[in-house]
Amino acid sequence: MELVNEEASGRPKRLPREVRERQILDAAVSVFSVHGYHAASMDEVSATAGISKPMIYSYLGSKEDLFAACIRRELDRLLVAIADRAKPGLPADQQLWYGVLAFFEFIGANKDSWSVLHRQASEHGGPFAAEHRLLRTRAIELVAALVISAAGRSEHSEIGAAAQRTGESLAAAVVGAGESLADWWLDNPQESARHLAERMMNVVWAGFGNLMDGKVWAPPPEADE
Amino acid sequence: MELVNEEASGRPKRLPREVRERQILDAAVSVFSVHGYHAASMDEVSATAGISKPMIYSYLGSKEDLFAACIRRELDRLLVAIADRAKPGLPADQQLWYGVLAFFEFIGANKDSWSVLHRQASEHGGPFAAEHRLLRTRAIELVAALVISAAGRSEHSEIGAAAQRTGESLAAAVVGAGESLADWWLDNPQESARHLAERMMNVVWAGFGNLMDGKVWAPPPEADE
DNA sequence: CAATAAACTTACTGTCGAGTAGGTACGGCT
DNA sequence: AGCCGTACCTACTCGACAGTAAGTTTATTG
Secondary structure, eight states, X not given: OOOOOSOTTOSOOOOOHHHHHHHHHHHHHHHHHHHHHHHOOHHHHHHHHTSOHHHHXXXXXXXXXXXXXXXXXXXXXXXXXXXXXXXXXXXXXXXXXXXXXXXXXXXXXXXXXXXXXXXXXXGOSSHHHHHHHHHHHHHHHHHHHHHHHHHHTSSOGGGHHHHHHHHHHHHHHHHHHHHHHHHHHHHOTTSOXXXXXXXXXXXXXXXXXXXXXXXXXXXXXXXXX | OXXXXXXXXXXXXXXXXHHHHHXXXXXXXXXXXXXXXTTOOHHHXXXXXXXXXXXXXXXXXXXXXXXXXXXXXXXXXXHHHHHHHSOTTSOHHHHHHHHHHHHHHHHHHOHHHHIIXXXXXXXXXXXXXXXXXXXXXXXXXXXXXXXXXXXXXSSOGGGHHHHHHHHHXXXXXXXXXXXXXXHHXXXXXXXXXXXXXXXXXXXXXXXXXXXXXXXXXXXXXXXOO
C-alpha cells in the first residue's frame, strides 16, 4: 500500500516542479480520503509522496491550501468527465442518463476523489464548504433545467410554473440521492456503475413522469398534532 | 451562545452524577456537531458543559468513549421518534409517510443530533462507522419491507421476485435521498419538515408505483465503449 | 568551469490538546 | 460532632503535528 514513488535505486531523482506537484496532490487526495482532513498529517502526505515536507510547503502552501487544491483538482476532473458524456443535443432523459452514468463511472474509478470531495469537504465550516456547495448547486441547476425543459414539452403545459418550483426541490432530492448512493457505494462496491445509474434513473425518471402528468402524492388528511 | 449552566451565583452547585452526565452529553453533541470529532477539544466540551475536564474523563471515559456515547444516545432518540409515529397497522404508504415525516421533524428539532449521527460518525474508519451503518441498514430494511409488502398486493404479482431484489436497492436510494435531503436541510433551513417529507414521498412513491406496474426505464441501446 | 537557481534535505520550534496527578469542598450518615 | 464517599477543581505531563530555518546537492547556462 506504500506509494513511495522513487525507484528501488534509492537515489531520489530530481524532477520538475510540475511533476512533483502532481505527485503531491495524488498523495494528498489518498491520505485525506483515508483519514479525513484533521486526522491526516502532513508527514504522512510527504511520506506517501516520497518527498520531504518542506517541498509541500514550498509548492502548495499550508495544509488548508493543499486541501483546497485537492478539492479543486478533483472537482474539475469530475465535471469534465460528466460534461464529456452529457451532450446538450440529446433528449432530456438521455442527457440525464449519460450524466448520471458518467458520474457513477467516475466515482467508481476514483473513489478517493469522491471521498475527499463529498465526505471531507462537507465536514468543514470554512471555505471548503463553499467550494463543495458549488458542485451541488451546479448539479441541482443542471438537473432542474432538464426537468423543466422536459415539462415544457409535456401535454400538461399549464403546470409549467408549478413544475419550475417543484422541479428544483425535486432536483435537490435527486442530486442528494446520487450523492448518498455514491457514498453508499464506497462501502458496498459489489454493484456496477451501470447498475447504480439504472436504479437511479428508475426512481428519478418515474418521479418526473408522474410530476409532469400532474399526479402527486398527498398526505392523508388528518388533524395535525 | 455560551451554555454555561451554573447560575450567576458563581458557586457551582453539587449535582448528582446522572444530571451531570446528561449535561456533558448535551454539550458534547453540540460541540462535535460544530467542529467535527477531531477538531473538537475536550476543553471546549467541558467549558460548554460548565464543568471541568476531569469530570468528563471520570464519568464518560476517553474522547472516543464520549463520542460513542453521543452517537448511541442520539440514535436511540431518533429511532424512538420514528417508531412512535410509523405504526405497523397502517397501509404501506402511510407507514412510510409517517416514518418520513417523523424523521424530518426530528431532524428539524435536533439538527445537532443529525450532524453528529450522519456527518461526523461516517467520517471515521473506527467502530463509529459500524454504529452508523447500523442505522442505515435498519432503515433500508424497513423501507424495503414496505415496498415488497406493497408489491405483493399489486395486481402484477408475478414481479414479486424481481421486486424483492430491486426493492432493496430502491430502498437504499430512498434512504440515501432522505439522508442527503436532511444534510441539505442543515444548510437550507427555510423549508418546513412537512414540505421536505412531501417532496420525498412524491419522488419515492411515484418510483415505487411505476415499479409495481412493471414500467421500468431502460437505457438507450448503444455500443458500450 | 564557475555561478546561479531550483530541487531537495535534516533537524528543529512552538503550540495545542488528550489525559492525569493529586488534591479540596461539600453532603449524608451515625 | 466527626467520618466517608463523591462531586469537583487547578495545574500539570507528554506526545503529535503544523510550519520553518538553514543548509546541501544537481542541472543548466554563460
